[in-house]
Amino acid sequence: MGGMQHSTELFEEAQKYLPGGVDSPVRAYKAVGGTPPFIVAGQGSRMFDADGNEYIDYIGSWGPLIAGHAHPQVVKALKTAAERGTSFGAPTELETTLAKMVCKAMPSIEMVRFVNSGTEATMSALRLARAYTGRNKIIKFAGGYHGHSDGLLVKGGSGLATLGIPDSPGVPPGYAKETLVARYNDINSVERLFERYPDDIAAVIIEPVAANMGVVLPTPGFLPGLRRLTREYGTLLVFDEVITGFRIGYGGAQGLYGITPDLTCLGKIIGGGLPVGAYGGRREMMGMMAPLGPVYQAGTLSGNPLAMTAGIETLKLLSQPGVYNQLEQRTEALEKGIKAAAESAKSTVQVNRIASLLTIFFTDRRVTDWDSSATSDRSQYAAFFHKMLGAGIYWPPAQFEAVFVSLAHTPEDIQQTVEAVDRAFRSL
Numbered sequence: 001m002g003g004m005q006h007s008t009e010l011f012e013e014a015q016k017y018l019p020g021g022v023d024s025p026v027r028a029y030k031a032v033g034g035t036p037p038f039i040v041a042g043q044g045s046r047m048f049d050a051d052g053n054e055y056i057d058y059i060g061s062w063g064p065l066i067a068g069h070a071h072p073q074v075v076k077a078l079k080t081a082a083e084r085g086t087s088f089g090a091p092t093e094l095e096t097t098l099a100k101m102v103c104k105a106m107p108s109i110e111m112v113r114f115v116n117s118g119t120e121a122t123m124s125a126l127r128l129a130r131a132y133t134g135r136n137k138i139i140k141f142a143g144g145y146h147g148h149s150d151g152l153l154v155k156g157g158s159g160l161a162t163l164g165i166p167d168s169p170g171v172p173p174g175y176a177k178e179t180l181v182a183r184y185n186d187i188n189s190v191e192r193l194f195e196r197y198p199d200d201i202a203a204v205i206i207e208p209v210a211a212n213m214g215v216v217l218p219t220p221g222f223l224p225g226l227r228r229l230t231r232e233y234g235t236l237l238v239f240d241e242v243i244t245g246f247r248i249g250y251g252g253a254q255g256l257y258g259i260t261p262d263l264t265c266l267g268k269i270i271g272g273g274l275p276v277g278a279y280g281g282r283r284e285m286m287g288m289m290a291p292l293g294p295v296y297q298a299g300t301l302s303g304n305p306l307a308m309t310a311g312i313e314t315l316k317l318l319s320q321p322g323v324y325n326q327l328e329q330r331t332e333a334l335e336k337g338i339k340a341a342a343e344s345a346k347s348t349v350q351v352n353r354i355a356s357l358l359t360i361f362f363t364d365r366r367v368t369d370w371d372s373s374a375t376s377d378r379s380q381y382a383a384f385f386h387k388m389l390g391a392g393i394y395w396p397p398a399q400f401e402a403v404f405v406s407l408a409h410t411p412e413d414i415q416q417t418v419e420a421v422d423r424a425f426r427s428l
C-alpha cells in the first residue's frame, strides 16, 4: 500500500467492499462513534495508525497478544516456520508439541483438537457434549459470549431462567430453544432449569470468569455449585477459557479456582496472534471425535503450522518464572490508579479486575452479572473512550469489553495511562 492515506479515507474505501468496513463488528466503533484508526503496525505495548499516531494498546488483539505486539521470539519462529511452508493438510509435530503444552497446563485436558477460532471450539465442544450425553439442551449465561454459532447466539427472554430466543436474525428459533439461559452468579437460576429439564441438558457452558459483559468475577461458591449440579444431573460442565486460558494464570480459571470441567474451550493466547481455537477433555470423551469415533469435525487449516508455532512460542514465554507476577503487578497498579482518579474526580465508576483483565463500568452499582453490567452509562463510556484515544491510549471501543494488559506494558506505560484516565474523568 503506497502513499499516506488517512484513516477516514481508508474507512470510506473499506465500507465500499466490506460490510461496515470491517470483518468483526466491534472494530467499526458503533458503540463509541467516530472513525476507527486504521492500524499499520504494532510493537510491544504500542500500535501505530495510518495517521501517524502512536497508542498504548490495551486490547492486544482482544487477548491473544499477552506477550505484546511482534514479540521478537514469536516473529523469529514464525519467519522460520513460514520458510518451511505455511500449510500442509497433513500432520506435523508442532501440533503434538502444542497439545502436550496444553494438556500439561490443564490436567482436565487429556486430549485436544485444534480448530481455527474460538467460535469453532465452542460449537464443536457442544456437539461432542450432545453426542456423549445423548441430550440436546444446553445452558448458557446471560451476557456470556461463546462465539457466533447459531445455538450460542441466543439471549434470555424476560425473567430469570428462560428458554433462549435468537439474538440475531437468521438463527432458527428451533435452535435457540435448545439453549436455556441462566443468570451468572445465580446458582438458583441454574437449579431451576435443571428441575424443569432434569434429563435433557447436555452441557452447561460458561466463561468461568466472564469477560464479555465486561469483566465479572465468579462469586465464591458459584463455580463449585455448577460443578455439583452438573454432576448430579449427568450434565457436562464446559469451561469456555478462550479468554481466561493462560491469561489469569498458566492453568487458566480451572487452575485458579480448582474446578475440573469436563470439556475446555481455548483460543486467543494459544494462537499467539494467529487464528486458532481448541477444545479438549478426558480421553474417553475426545475418543468420540472422528477419526477415532463417530462425531464429525474437521478443518482444512486446523493445526496450521504458523498458528501452532506462534502458540508454542507464546506459551514458552508464559512458562518463564515471574511473568504472571509481573502482569498482576502492572494491572494492580493500573487498577489502583484508576480507583484513585475516580475518587478524586468524584466519579462513581466500578472497577472489576482479575489478573491482567480489567473493566471500568460507568455505573454506581456493583457489577456481578449482565443485569448490573447493563446499568452502565454507555454514552459516558463513549466520551471516556474518545478522551483516552485522543491521549494516545487505545482502550476497548465498547463498554462491555475487557482491558488486556500484556508483558510489554512498562510501569511508565501504566503511569501515562493513569494520568490520562485522571484527566478523562475530570473532564467528563
Ligand SMILES: *Cc1c(COP(=O)(O)O)cnc(C)c1O
Residues within 6 Å of the ligand: 116, 117, 118, 119, 120, 122, 145, 146, 147, 148, 207, 212, 240, 241, 242, 243, 267, 268, 276, 277
Ligand atoms: C473471543 C471469544 C470466543 C470466540 O472466539 P473467536 O476466535 O472470536 O471465534 C469465544 N468465547 C470467548 C469467551 C471469547 O472471548
